[in-house]
Amino acid sequence: MRIGRDRLSGLFFLALCIAYGVEAQTIQVFWADPNDPLTPKTFPTALAWVGGFIAFLLVVSPEPPEPSHPWPQLKRFDWLRVAALLGFMVLYGSALQRVGFLVSSTAFLVAGFLLLGERRWWMIAAASLPVVAFFQFSLHGVLGIYIADPFLEWLGVIR
Amino acid sequence: MSEGILIGLSTAMQPLNLLMVFVGCFAGTFIGMLPGLGPISAIALMIPITYGFDPAAGMILMAGVYYGAVFGGSTSSILINAPGIAGTVATAFEGYPLAQRGDAGKALAIAAYASFAGGTIGAVLLLAAAPALAAVALSFQSADYFALMVLGLTAVSAFAARGQFLKAMMMTVVGLMLATVGQDVSSDTYRFTFGQVDLLDGFSFLLIAMATFALSEALMVVLRRQMVAPEALAATKGHMGSLALSRGEIREMVPAILRASPFGFLIGVLPGAGATIASFLAYGMERNVARGEAKARFGKGSVRGLAAPETANNAASTGSFVPLLTLGIPGSGTTAVMLGALLSFGIQPGPSLFQDRPEVFWSVIVSMYLGNVILLILNLPLIPYIARLLTLPRQILVPLILFFSLIGVYLVSFNPFDIQAMVAFAAFALVFRLMDYPMAPLILAFVLGRLMEENLRRALLINDGSISFLWERPICLGITIVTIVVLAVPIFDWWRQRRVVTAGEGG
Structure with missing residues (x-):
């Protein structure tokens, strides 16, 4: 499996989403209203899952065809x-x-x-x-x- | 409605507001002409200037900047084949060949007339569509707004360039993540602040917009060594040719304009589509409609091939204001920046804007039309002189753009931390732009993030914590079905592409 820029960026975002998701679990929730269906933690946790899934798709997606040198224009x-x-x-x-x-x-x-x-x-x-x-x-x-x-x-x- | 138009006219015709339209159009034309800098940067640069302005005047200035930037983009597309913005890429297909054969003046005139016609027809359609949609939108509940926002964010990704769907979705999620930094909307809980006092209020939308657009676009000019193009020097020194059009050219142009105007407007109303897609589709449509000799002229300087995308991108720019003004939901990166600006004026756009602040609602609509008139009567004759701005040395312009961007954000908070944060975000945007990640979904998601969470919370509270509102409420169900369709098309495309490439790798 060739690691090109799409997969590399996918890995970066996967790491970012995992870090974000882990940090989201540390958010303090005050159960003043136990009936509140959306705590301050819910939305970020959902975002971490959705983002992680998209990043995973980026990693497993085929890389677009590139010339022999990965980013020749960078030079x-x-x-x-x-x-x-x-x-x-x-x-x-x-x-x-x-x-x-x-x-x-x-x-x-x-x-x-x-x-x-x-x-x-x-x-x-x-x-x-x-x-x-x-x-x-x-x-x-x-x-x-x-x-x-x-x-x-x-x-x-x-x- | 006539009363509203009168309110709009009386507000927009005030000397100060007329001046705003004029300054906005001129500044927008100038910034839009600079390759790399688009309307989002142009509008973001204007926001700090409008602090302290009356909201109507501020919005009029920004609407003028928007129009000017689109027109300015056409100028650089035609003269030097370097579109200032993505919405005018299709303009270069026919405009540049016309300029190359010595008809630059004619090409600019066609672009100006087409833009004027597209903007005018768009403004008339907006006059009819906006109040009607605002009336319908009054019955919308939090659940419907949440579903609409999901649709807007999905659509802006789905309409991204081919192969960019996943990347656009990723940027959408990053934008939503950034919006969660700081104090939670409904509780006193702080999220992702890492004990930093500077993060308690979260990031300001201006900081994110400036960093991901104005700063990163200016840095991209340096990175790509896009200093003054030799074509710019040649074009501005050379003769522009006559601005007059022959009767035959007008006959060719008018039907194209009439086809592209409503088409562009409708594309603009769709969340996520906007001027770029409208201009490409209008160009493609015109090429399919053309027969015989007219078809053969495409690619060599076709009048209708130039008029169609120019009309469509202006009509779409007008159309994109419909969801912003009536629902309070921007459908594009540019209108997302406008929403941010409106919120900073303390105005929440939406159906109630139509009733609560009619002077803002109507004056923006009327000023769009005035902007078109000003662009036609002022910019067209001045184009040979304005075009000289293309030769302004970038080594002077870039540091000035960086300076005004940084100080614009600093003036909101007087906190040097914001400058450091901007630099970090600009570096992030620069790297990911190079990897073909679009930035418009990020800014749109950032602006909508908090509204989205708030509406979801309210919808869940009303619905006893169940998300069944998505299929139980008829409006929600309709929007959800559209979202699924919009999402399915690029996923199917991605899956097909993956099969082809995997088959290629395998054998």
Whole structure:
């Protein structure tokens, strides 16, 4: 039996459904109403069974015909840049409240532009800080939505 | 009904709401033109902007974005053979050959007229169908709603691309699983929170929609190295040709439009079908109807072959609002995002929306028609200029899309955990997109998950814990039979395919 992407993903979902089903059994049920036909556990348990059955079908289904190498196109994909962008997003999420919206957002945009190959400094400058500053001004000044920004607070621009 | 139309007209014609239609159509056209980004991403990106808006204005903006995105998808299909959305893939079959022979302007004009006609006829049909269905739906009970939701989720999987049925079903279950995270709907019990405070409220629908669509689609552009296509540069620098149509072309186009409009609308009303299936079926139908020379022109730039899918996808987009507005049950990924948006405005769509908030109900319907008018009179003449947006560097656009997606979700909760969760879901969506798992069933199931559980609980309580309501109530029985039929077709297809492949492997 050849393990291709469909079977591999089926195995992943089978494991996920088993884990979900096991976790579902730990849900606390307060029997305040013994006549309640649907406890907080019922629906997740049913989902685990249905999901497990579908995942099982995915595993036993025949794989679609594939060329000798399983995923030849994967090599042509730009995995490195995508991984770096995902990393930037995680960092951005971590920095947002510590550093502040203006600095972290501008840094995220500049890093993204540079990573994707933009080298024109005027373009990088025009599409980062002014966009973020305008957005923050619109949030604060127009929509009345306050985003905490330790850097601007330190500068005394916002209080 | 005339009173309702007047309410809708007076709401939609307010200067602010007219501006919303205009901005929505323009933004939608722009986002829809970008290959990879579809209407779900376009609408999801608009949701944070509409916080604080009047619900009618917010929904009008999103309806405009929807239309604009479908139209924008046609533009990139015709000009560079790169459909922005799945619903306009069939448009490229005839639109691109027309553009290649120097008639890009004509192809865009046909697409615009066909979209306008499809949207207009669809809006008229919606005017008639929605109140009628809403009146019927008033007699629906929890059991019927539960059965309808099961039908919707089954149908969206059954209508997935060939060979994707099991994968779509799997994504549906994953969507339902995600909906169970957080506090239980009717008790104080927390489920799947793993002691994390951040998970107590569950995941917001915007987080899931943005991560699985806007973020993962933008990342896919980078992954596939889809920067600026050389065809885009060539198409936007080249001459578009005349926008005028000859009398013969109009004669060829009109019957195709008249056939495809009601057909597309009906397909759109069906849960799970939507614009993509409508456009492919309309194209196939037109090719079967054509005879002689007209048939020979298919694949080489046929006018009716372009008009039919364009009409059908717009009529279907309108039709897909029928179950959303009257039953509160979305039939597609796009309308699921709209349902999420309506719920965030504090509005529960359904038959009572028609009575409780007529201004929202009717203004959305009227604004759809206005959206079509705006697309025709504004976008068509501006197309040569709008098309230049296709050449905007992706290295600038992608980080901006990522930024607005992340911050859009952050602004709802002000919790950085949501950003980290989005990144995780986007990575998940990216990997499973590569394995041909469709994401629309996931978002539809996520939005319906809690409603489904709640309706099932109520139905069981009324019925003493028995699921016999599924065959005892006539409405439920009808819906259950349709569900079984819808489910049986792909299962039979899967079984036949399995037999063929197993026989091949065996011998």
